[in-house]
Amino acid sequence: MTDLLTIEGLSVRFSGLTALDDVSFTLEEGAVRAVIGPNGAGKSTLFNAISGYVTPTSGTVHLYGRELTRLTPHAIAEQGVRRTFQNGGLFPALTVLENVLTGLHAQTEGSFLDILLGRSKALKSEAENIHRARELLKLMSMDHMADTRAGDLSGGQQRIVEIVRTVASDPPVLLLDEPAVGLSPVARAQMMDIIHRLAGEKGVGILLIEHAVELVMAAADRILVMAAGARIAEGTPEEIREDRAVLEAYLGHS
Amino acid sequence: MSTIMPSARQRSLRIWAFWAVPALLLLLPLATNAYTQFIVNGMLISVLVTLGFTLVIGNLGQLAFANTAFFGIGAYASAMLTAKFGLPWIVTIPLAGALGALGGFLASAAALRGIRSYYLAIITLAFGELMRWAYLHTKPLTGGTDGLPLPREVVFGISLSDDTLKFYIFLGVTVVLVKATLNLMRSRFGRSVMAVRENEVATASLAIPTARVILVTFIWSGFVVGCAGALFARHVGHVFPESFGMLHLIASFAMVLVGGLGSVLGAVLGAVLLTALPEYLRAFPGMEELFFGLIVAAVLVAMPMGLASLLRRLSPIFVERYYREES
Ligand SMILES: Nc1ncnc2c1ncn2[C@@H]1O[C@H](COP(=O)(O)OP(=O)(O)OP(=O)(O)O)[C@@H](O)[C@H]1O
Ligand SMILES: [Mg+2]
Numbered sequence: 023m024t025d026l027l028t029i030e031g032l033s034v035r036f037s038g039l040t041a042l043d044d045v046s047f048t049l050e051e052g053a054v055r056a057v058i059g060p061n062g063a064g065k066s067t068l069f070n071a072i073s074g075y076v077t078p079t080s081g082t083v084h085l086y087g088r089e090l091t092r093l094t095p096h097a098i099a100e101q102g103v104r105r106t107f108q109n110g111g112l113f114p115a116l117t118v119l120e121n122v123l124t125g126l127h128a129q130t131e132g133s134f135l136d137i138l139l140g141r142s143k144a145l146k147s148e149a150e151n152i153h154r155a156r157e158l159l160k161l162m163s164m165d166h167m168a169d170t171r172a173g174d175l176s177g178g179q180q181r182i183v184e185i186v187r188t189v190a191s192d193p194p195v196l197l198l199d200e201p202a203v204g205l206s207p208v209a210r211a212q213m214m215d216i217i218h219r220l221a222g223e224k225g226v227g228i229l230l231i232e233h234a235v236e237l238v239m240a241a242a243d244r245i246l247v248m249a250a251g252a253r254i255a256e257g258t259p260e261e262i263r264e265d266r267a268v269l270e271a272y273l274g275h276s
Numbered sequence: 277m278s279t280i281m282p283s284a285r286q287r288s289l290r291i292w293a294f295w296a297v298p299a300l301l302l303l304l305p306l307a308t309n310a311y312t313q314f315i316v317n318g319m320l321i322s323v324l325v326t327l328g329f330t331l332v333i334g335n336l337g338q339l340a341f342a343n344t345a346f347f348g349i350g351a352y353a354s355a356m357l358t359a360k361f362g363l364p365w366i367v368t369i370p371l372a373g374a375l376g377a378l379g380g381f382l383a384s385a386a387a388l389r390g391i392r393s394y395y396l397a398i399i400t401l402a403f404g405e406l407m408r409w410a411y412l413h414t415k416p417l418t419g420g421t422d423g424l425p426l427p428r429e430v431v432f433g434i435s436l437s438d439d440t441l442k443f444y445i446f447l448g449v450t451v452v453l454v455k456a457t458l459n460l461m462r463s464r465f466g467r468s469v470m471a472v473r474e475n476e477v478a479t480a481s482l483a484i485p486t487a488r489v490i491l492v493t494f495i496w497s498g499f500v501v502g503c504a505g506a507l508f509a510r511h512v513g514h515v516f517p518e519s520f521g522m523l524h525l526i527a528s529f530a531m532v533l534v535g536g537l538g539s540v541l542g543a544v545l546g547a548v549l550l551t552a553l554p555e556y557l558r559a560f561p562g563m564e565e566l567f568f569g570l571i572v573a574a575v576l577v578a579m580p581m582g583l584a585s586l587l588r589r590l591s592p593i594f595v596e597r598y599y600r601e602e603s
Binding site for chain 1: 455456459460463464465467468470471473474475477478479480481482483484485486492597598599600601
């Protein structure tokens, strides 16, 4: 399988605290790699370092062999690494459709002047994207909510719309920071199904932060276990289940 | 809560409603006298001032109060270019807009350097006061406290002191700028502006260059308000520093809020209502300011989202959308 994302020796220090300590791995096309670890282990920091929100103290990030390290967040997103946020990143005052359209920003044609003058080039591209956004919402059975304010959706619906928005531009790599948190068991299963379909049908490489161990074991091809910024184990779900270091540091004895 | 999807019929209704207003206004000079025509001309200027203001504080969500500075820059630019450099006034409108845009660029530089919230408010207020100080202390250029009169001009054989002629020119400029602003807001640009307001961090994760969105919003706001300044210079015929102080800023802020923060429709409604209101209050000499304040407060208590929210409730055609399906 093709390697999409290559992380080498990535470290992040915040004035004294080592939040991420020399982490390396690769993410392949169509793979779901889970990142687990206790609170404060550095999982979100790993995502922030990959997506440009914090500057790594050392290490590199490559996508298809192109270096992304130290690019701005919007440039990294444009290169094809898209993410969601642990606390939810929807725009509450915009409608569901408008939220999904923001995910297609870079796919919309027409210069500022084209937009200002209402030229058909800009309008045509806009119409195509509206069509695409509606189709994507339909796939997730959210099309009837297209004109609802995102802030009026339930927590689970917001998580789903955020995923739709994040994948709208067909990114090769997706970083999902606890997408199932706060969801009902049914919605969680639905979320995991979405993740599977993205990886299986579209070949998206997915990094998934998730606290619920049963979900991770079922959803991931490989698991990266972190504690205090460092990787303490890495392997298939079966290997991780048997790993002593993991049992002691994270899963507890059971 | 799900709102009704705008049908094709509603969309065409919305287009009709938009163009019907300026079309009907073409007939307005038949119904006005010299005095009311002057007031109406002032309304058109206020519409543009309020529009530029609401874009930055309402849509972009930045607490920047340099709006009156952009207005003064536009007005003085227009007055100086006509009085000192002999340019025809009409030509100075886009030039005043360009200088207003430059003011917007400077204000955005502060925001982009990380000066936000109350700090941005205070630095932009200082910018406005600095401009007023500059008008007062560059007497050879601006006339200082005496102000700067615009020379008489004749276009199409009609004197530019004629309020009906000015009305048609002002109306043209206003319609073009309101329409262009609507085009912007109902596009990926308008969505990005709203997105930055709602969650700047998440916006960047969508490949949206947030710094550029902030920069361009300020520049466009400065351009619109700068153009309004040029109209104002010809409207009053003589620009004075006092026109561009705190009173003007507070009045514009009230127009933004009464109309509805971050709403193009609201900018129009707020500007029209609050320009007309003082004229009706002349019937109560000595009580004008009191009544004005009470009415503004009453509107805001009854409708915190402004007059635009009232119309939205009446018909979905007034709901502001940040995309555009018709072509
Ligand atoms: N911007 C920052 N400045 C300073 N310290 C930070 C910053 N971001 C994260 N940290 C610290 O880095 C450590 C790792 O935080 P991180 O958010 O990566 O943990 P996490 O594994 O995602 O935890 P959780 O499961 O609770 O989300 C924490 O101690 C946190 O306080
Ligand atoms: Mg986290």
